[in-house]
Amino acid sequence: MSIENSGKPVTLTIDGKPVQAHSGEFLLAVAQRAGITIPTLCHHPALEPYGGCRLCVVDVTEEGWDGWCKMVIACQFPVKEGIIAFTASERVIETRRVVLDLLLARCPDTPLIQRLAREYGIEKTSYVPNPNPTDCILCALCTRVCDHIGVSAIATVNRGIGREVAPPYHQPPPDCIGCLACAEICPTDYIPYTTSSTSRTIWGKSFEMLRCPTCGRAHITVEQARHFAGHGGVSEDYFTTCDACKRKQMAGTFQRLQGVLPAAAPPAR
């Protein structure tokens, strides 16, 4: 198969239903748009597909393949004209079951995994449950979002079953800006952090908070403001006022322009 990322309109079949798409689009997005649910764990629409959880496996065949199907992952499979996909064939379901069974052994106490496993008829893992239960499913969403915003403070380290997400040498990561993107994106809330009006701590590193001069809320770390100012080409001062207050101020400006509110001295920045 060659790449057909031309984006020309194509028609494919998912679970017997004709679906319109553009060639090169990923099957998962196409299916979702058509209202067909495919389970995922390591997928996030804002990030490049990863292909680690293997939960979105589907069977794909084409006219002339004589019924032979190949199993692919929907999140990363580019569609093209005429492909026929089955998102819930017997072996697709069975493969997902094996994956969930294995994940349940790794994360026996994790509600998200318990719920998904139950959806596939698994109440209890058939394997040896992890003696040290963890909530980390190694979906790498945290490390990928960290890469995505240009920080790369954490990464997956070690091989095989010893793989884990960690900052370099398990020390407080020098590059971390304390943005909490990793903790926010984590589907199992595995990454711990504390945040208060004066400071924030994540990955063993503490951050000083900037307070919004208008509302007084501690809303961003100093490092965060510096990082985004550097990337966005704006001054660090831009980040001192919190988003909520900035929105309010902007709304006020518009209303004054429209004569709803009387003119006032420009708000302090």
Added chain:
Amino acid sequence: MRIESPAAFAEFRKSAQAKLAQRRAEVLVCCGTGCLANGAAAVAEAFAATLDGSATEVKTFTKRTGCHGFCERGPLVVLRPAGILYTKVKPRDVKEIVDKTLKGGTVIPRLLYKEPTSGQRIEHYQEVPFYKHQTRVAMRRIGHIDPTDFEDAIAHGAYGGLVKALGMTPEEVLREVEISGLRGRGGAGFSTARKWRSCRNAKGERKFVLCNGDEGDPGAFKDRSIMEGDPHSVLEGMIIGGWAIGAHEGIIYVRDEYPLAVVNLTLAIQQARDAGLVGQNILGSGFAFDIRISRGGGAFVCGESSALMRSLEGKVGEPRAKYVHATDRGLYDLPTVLNNVETWADVGAILEHGGAWFAAMGTTKSKGTKAFSLVGKVKNTGLIELPMGMTLRQIIYDIGGGVLNDRPFKAVQTGGPSGGCVPEALLDLPVDYEKLTEAGSMMGSGGMIVMDDRTCMVDVARYFLKFLTEESCGKCVPCREGLHQMLAMFDDLVAGRGKPGDIERIERLSRGMQLGSLCELGKSAPNPVISTLRYFRDEYVAHLERRECPAGICRDLTTYEIMPETCDGCHACFKACPVEAITGKVKELHVIHQDKCIACGACYDACPTQAIRFLPKHQLAARGVA
């Protein structure tokens, strides 16, 4: 010296050959890794020292060559032109060889290879069964040349294929490779010509030619020997590949555990660059191609193509989905051809002799020859190359000399951790890509591990699982968690802790891993399990249901005892026992003390009268002997 044109190349080759012809005789000392480990360096030094003084008299030169293949009998010395093979040569034999054979013209029977069945001494290496049945293409120059001597390689035909290729259009080169039927020697067997053509047709100015030298399967060392013994054959193939697909950059990915390969390849690239065979305007053709080496950090998974490319990019060597082929988007997302060391080594010969010549060897779908590392319980371990389609029996018995100590043959494992075990019933299976796959194994890297009756198939499967558990990158769930759980079940099986339903659980997990894993490492990881279950299911049942290891290997299930009626008190077992669990005086009955015995089986293997037997541990326990 830069060679500017094909005519100048022909001239250069002629003078190199003439220089070689002046030597009256050559002493070829195998300096492959196996022979070096057995002291070949000292042998070569002794020859050089002895011959240097008398060089004028006998005009004999010492040559340190790459691996001759017959590692079992190393250090190996071949005397040319007579072709006399001396095996297991020690430095102290050197003077005698020089005096008696080189000067006196008589052979030394003691050093000749002795045919185990007839006891006959064989003089010429071509007559030795180990070599007689082989046909060497990828390894055509190994053992004949000094891999560090550029002129020697040229005199023996190196770059002859390149000269021809550059005189052809890229399309003609592609067609020649197509005719040859060459398929990937890394194991998957994809058509080389098809791969090249897709890459040639791919859009993009910048393309890459890569060589996979990350050979990591336990028991495989053919790529190592090629890179060490004839590095120019790899370079030649890559330059031809570059010409055919329109690439100007080549990278050889070599594992860092192959230091000699790195040294010899580095030197070869330098020599080729100095001669104008690598770099700008190769042989005046206007074609430019450069090659560099990248050393791998020792992760097995980096032999997987997408992981190898990530590693070359300086990223973590982890695979990614390959719905878009590397020939379209490979290294740095640019069109890339990745071939195995052996594939590249074949290319030069194919261009030199023609695709039809190569296609005349082999079977309908698998053409040419294939290199194998023949290891395990076989008499002649070593490196071999033979036409596709030879049967396993011919390989193991005719070339390999049969099973070590003439024990019964049980199975042969091919294809490394991704392969499977082929049982005795399939010994007449012709070896090619399709036939091995049908048998539940695969060609893989060309590792061939022979196993005798003292091999437990559950233990074998467990060994490969353990290897892969350590080498899985851990990116995807089925491979990371699946291997971990699978190994846990095998650990239980060999320790007699298996639970009802374990075999079914293993089969179900195998299927899930095959279908669900990201890359071939995970997809093929269950192969050793599935193939041993297919042919040796009764052994699994014995371990699980009866807590017995039929081969007497699994230590937790096995115990050894001496049969008083057969023991003649020879004391051999006493000497073999590593833990002093055996007592007894010479010519008296010996006894194994079960409290000390670790069930390693060393006594069993040492006993000349078969007075030691093994039995399931629970039987001994039932007798009240704990």
